[in-house]
Amino acid sequence: MYAFEIERPTSVAEAVTALGTEEAQPLGGGQTLIPTLKQRLAMPSKLVALTAIADMKYVRRDGDTLAIGGGTTHGTVAKEAATHFPGLAGLAARIGDPAVRNRGTIGGSIANNDPSACYPSAALACGATIVTNTREIAADDYFQGMFMTALEEGEIVTEVRFPIPEKSAYMKFEQIASRFPLVGVFVAKYADRVGVGVTGASNDGVFRWSEAEEALAGDFSADAVAGLTAPDASDMISDLHGTGAYRAHLIGVMTKRGVAAAS
Structure with missing residues (x-):
């Protein structure tokens, strides 16, 4: 590892401000970023941890839609989506191991768009909407290739909305x-x-x-x-x-x- 600064904002607005500084990078659950830092494949001077933003941690049903905050862990999705959306809950329950499920977040997974990540397949199949601090993006427009998304610099995935299937x-x-x-x-x-x-x-x-x-x-x-x-x-x-x-x-x-x- 190497020396870097870390900030822990408690609101989306604070996080956006922190990410506006040069070479700052958001940190969700860290399941991808931390190993990348250890290998020095990425060397940001500042990490902006999103784990203290309570407003981004929830699973709630709104009519025919299941809304999940970007900071919600896989383990929470597995438990709290089970009643309304068992297919998505089953997906979350099989991500990695318990340590990964208790740290990794849906927002981090969607933002990283690893070619083998699980959530992106559900987002595309369901026609989900990816909500950021500035806009809403249809899943078909959001995923743009291996590790590539429609996110702009400093943009944060705050919520993912899934139409609930039959x-x-x-x-x-x-x-x-x-x-x-x-x-x-x-x-x-x-x-x-x-x-x-x-x-x-x-x-x-x-x-x-x-x-x-x-x-x-x-x-x-x-x-x-x-x-x-x-x-x-x-x-x-x-x-x-x-x-x-x-x-x-x-x-x-x-x-x-x-x-x-x-x-």
Whole structure:
């Protein structure tokens, strides 16, 4: 590690002011940033910890929408979303291990947009809205590639709003050492559409599998996915954990399992 300053604002306004200084970087749960600092892949002169902002820690239902504060931990989402949105609660309950779930936050995950993060697949599948200190961004516009988002310098994810589906499920094929998904698929069924978000697979980051969405909108069953051609393997990540062709195959497998498990 190296020397840096740290501020702990207690309001979003204070955090925005602190982030306005040169080389300042926000710190959520630190599950990605701290290892990055240890490896000196990032060397900000100031960290602005968001964990003391109480107004960003909540899970609440507003009609047909579940609103989750950006500072809410995965463990809290797993417990408090279970009644209203079991598919999302199940996703949160399987992120990392207990230590990660008790520190990592949904806002940090969404802001970082790791290509194997779990929440982005749910946000895309559900058509979520990412709320920041200055605006609201549709999920389809927010995620812009591997580690890339629509966030501007100093902008903070204060809330994520999920339209609550009739049925949903998240299925992931874990890379055992990291517990990140080699491929993760979130399936969400609404009255007028179906969303399928895929994480961990593509060189372009999280994406929607539109062919599966169209097929499932007409017939929400595993059989509707069985006849589909897997996404192009050349667009998939290929590494020591699995080839692009393997990941493309897993997308179909995880989607079918998600449809079968959706409730």
